Amino acid sequence: MSHDPTGELTCHPGTTEAFTLRLNHAAGRHLPWTAAQDAILSDVGLSTARSTITGWPGYAPTPLVALEGMADGLGVAQVWYKDEALRFGLGSFKALGGAYAVARLLARQLSERLGREVTMEDVTQRAFPEEAARITVCCATDGNHGRSVAWGAQTFGCACVIFIHAHVSEGRKFAIEAYGAEVRRCSGNYDDSVREAQDAATREGWFVVSDTSYEGYTEIPKDVMQGYEVMACEAFDALPEPPTHIFLQTGVGGMAAAVTALAVRRWGMARPEIVLCDPDQAACWLESFRAGAPAAVGGDLDTLMAGLACGEVSALSWQILRDHGDAVMTVTDASAVAFMRLLARPDGGDVPLVAGESAVAGLAGLAAAMRVPEARKILGLTDASRVLVFGTEGDTDPEVYEALVGADAAAVRSGEA
Ligand SMILES: Cc1ncc(COP(=O)(O)O)c(C=O)c1O
Structure with a gap:
């Protein structure tokens, strides 16, 4: 240490349980929820997202599971796990x-094209099918986000082209194609696919629907994050009492910022401690808290946690987590795999859960911190702590899942793993 x-x-260092923990000294629960933050995520925005999304066919809140055996094993009072594995049949909160x-x-x-107000309800009911079919959305993805955009395009009747990079698995490609999108594979890495999507959009008059934001591109990622807040809202509403801590895995930070935003608006000064968890091979939040400003990490971002393999934080997420992300820690790929397996074959009578590679970094971070007295002290973790984590995906790549866990999702769910 x-x-x-x-x-x-x-x-x-060098072990499965290796981690680096850093407090974000700029954050604090005394900091107000600012007008600039409320312009990103707000109660009004959440209300629109909720009424829209809960009206979509197949909507059901995902379960909030109390993992009592896990809590006992880790030495905290509660672990609540919001299980996104079956969200809209897509397998992730995305x-x-x-x-x-x-x-x-x-x-x-x-609305613009027809010169009259077209409501979210009109869109859901496909009130203007010919006009919608003339619109094309596109994005770059390493899996889950592209699947969501493709599903949205299919559900609401517009065209969709998804750009994937060389390392996205065939399984993930087929899953996106199953929602009717054209999938184009690019050479190079994620950043190359982002560039190709942008170039194609400029050339063809398409609309990029990205889950990350940067200067000059915020409107659409804001909507993406507002959608994520529905997950946070379901979880908070289902909790028997407020959590003391929330551990959140981070890619570009959109999910973590959305959960944090609702925690701050709902609980104010009494909000839980917010701990971000980066893969150690793609630790852009650690790097940014070190720098006190968004800072990119280079290299090949070679982590098994594909959804978290991001080198740069989202500009909008930064505006929220700079003030309310209390700490960041890194987790190893090996610890993620260990928790995928433990959730599949739980101790202490917990229900078996299917959690993919990017789903468990929050839980792995909590477990790593609990093993080290100094880390517990820094984060205020005790045997009375009530911790909320988000299991953000199921077996979104079934082959990878089975290879890592040694059983498929059906076997896990039936308790036969
Ligand atoms: C399963 C899963 N969990 C978490 C994340 C992280 O979300 P964000 O990039 O908004 O931080 C992703 C991103 O793709 C994901 O796919």
């Missing part, structure tokens, strides 16, 4: 974001 002069804690942003985009575009 080592401390650097800024108070960063590094433990067990179903809420990309598809919602597609619907909002269609409402705006159709």
Whole structure:
């Protein structure tokens, strides 16, 4: 274990349980929810997202599971796990974001083109099928976001082209094609596919629906995050009492920012401690908290946690998590696999759960912190802590899941794994 002069804690380097923990000294529960933050995510925005999304065919809130055996094993009072594995049949919370942003985009575009107000209900009911079919949405993805955009396009009747990079598995490609999208594979990495999507959109007059934001591109990612807040709202409403801590895995930080935004608006100064969890091979939140400003990490971002393999934070997420993301820690791929397996074959009478590679970093972070007294102290974790985590995906790539867990989702769910 080592401390650097800024108070960063590094433990067990080179092992499964290795982590670096850093407090974000700029954050605090005393900080207000600002007008600038409310312009990103708000109660009004959430209310529109909720009424829209709960009206979609097949909507059902996902379960909030109390993992008592897990809590006992880790030494906390409660672990609540919001299980997104069956969200709209897409297998991840991302179903809420990309598809919602597609619907909002269609409402705006159709209103403009038809010269009258087209409502979210009109979009859901496909009131203007010919006009909608003339609109094409596109995005780059390494899986879950593209699936959501493709599903949204199919559901609301517009065209869709999804760009994937060289390392996205064939399984993920087929899953996107199953929603009727054209999928184009690009050479190079994720950033190359982002560029290709943007170039094609400019050339063809398509609309990029991205889950990350940057200067000059915020409207659509805002809608994506507002969709994610519906997941947070379901979880908070289902909790028997407020959590003391929320551990959130981070890619570009859209999901973490959405959950945090609702926590701040709902509980104010009494909000839980917010701990971000980055893959150690793609630790852009750690790097940004170190720098006190968005900072990119380079390299090949080679993590098994495909959904979290991001080198740069989203500009909008930064505006929220800079003030309310209390700490960040890194987790290893090996610890993610260990928790996928533990959830599949739980101890202590918990129900078996199907959790994909990017679903468990929050839980793995909690477990790593609980094993080190100094980390517990830094984060205020005790045997009375009530911790909320989000299991953000199921077996979104069934082959990868089975290879890592040694059983498929059906066997896990039936308790035969
Ligand atoms: C399953 C899963 N969990 C978490 C995340 C992280 O979300 P964000 O990039 O908004 O931080 C992703 C992103 O793709 C994901 O697919």
